[in-house]
Amino acid sequence: MTFQKIDHQFTYPSLSYTAEPNFQPAIKVSVLFRKREGVSHETFFGHWQTVHADLAVATHAFQNHILRYAQHHQTPEMKERARSLGENVLDYDGCAQLWVRSWDDWMEFYNSEEYAAALSDDCHYFMELPMTYMVGYENLVVGDASKVIGGKDGLSVKKVWLVTGCSSGFGQQFIPAIIARGDQVVATARNTSSLENLWPEDSVRTLQLDVTSPQEVLNEKAHQAISIFGHIDVVVNNAGYVQSGVWEEISHEQLLNQFNTNVFGPLNVTRAFLPHMRARNQGSIVFMSSISGWLGVAAGGPYSASKFALEGAVESLQKEVSSFGIETLLVVLGQFRTNILSTERRKLARQPHQTGPYDEIIHALNSRQADTNGKQPGDPGAAVQVILDAVRREGKFEAEEKLPLRLVLGSDAVGIVRRECEDTLRELGRWECVARSTDIPGMEEAIQEYR
Structure with a gap:
């Protein structure tokens, strides 16, 4: 865009004529109303905050089209205060304001049955028709100054979270932390009885969800979750457990159960919410991983294998969905003081009194986990x-x-990741000549690195 610049001294240091844009262009539709002649302001406002507020419900059904809905009224006192400033006053009594990304989004809402129902004949009792429209483009935020007024798109920064596995551990920690930030959360668990009636209903809703359910069930659960607050901004894949055992003794069923909860579960939950996030061109998906996804220990193979698999899957997922405005975050956890290593939560591949050639290894792991718990x-x-x-x-x-691809948390995790990276580089350097000896001669320039 070409425009004539002036010598303006910008207040915010990151703003300038050459600053990179960081805004979300939107169309703002303002609908102005005047009360009917003979109707008192009290009567008008009474209807405005009840009957006409039905519009808020109508827009709720169009969360993929309506970015934001607000309504306000102008009291006689407010009009006089504005006039006392010597300014002209736009003479109206009520105003509904809607922000949409495109005119097609507005028409989708404008022609809907919900909008028609909200503007039913009841409105004739207290407001003059026709209404007055004011429509224009609104660049909600420009430059890095967006951070000063809250959020990249200038709209409300309140987020709606869905967290799996909320009945214990990290899941229990997420709920109060989320609502303390002013956000809302759909707290899920296989059994939600322990979560009922603990938090305000306008901030926390519970939903029964087993991450190992079939995909069609998870899709329906996603639909239910979205309908609670109108959308989901953040999915936290937190549900999981530790399955221990040596490979010779663990059964296929035990290993499959571990992967169903720790790998297929979070990926299937994510798959259920991706269409919703793509349609909104925004969303964040958090995966609670572990240092076990970087380091395998004897008799800890099933859990490590599940976390190694999750890390690879999410690294691919990030490359697939980033262009749709969807972020992913792998949280690589060290040892945190939850109940994940408690006797009730740990699962062992063998029976308590079973013995065999791996007794020493299994005893060492059990002792270490018991001492660490x-x-x-x-x-x-x-x-x-x-x-x-x-x-x-x-x-x-x-x-x-x-967001970074991985967020390593805990000093112990930092040490292990650094050591594993250094050991891998050292081993790579030692055997690099052997690795390169397997290339077809003359094909060096044709080799493409995976990204």
């Missing part, structure tokens, strides 16, 4: 706050344009 160095509450900061771009993440 309740003494883990990580604070789950602090980890949840960091995850919320990352998704909401607050705290240390305020200046970040996008």
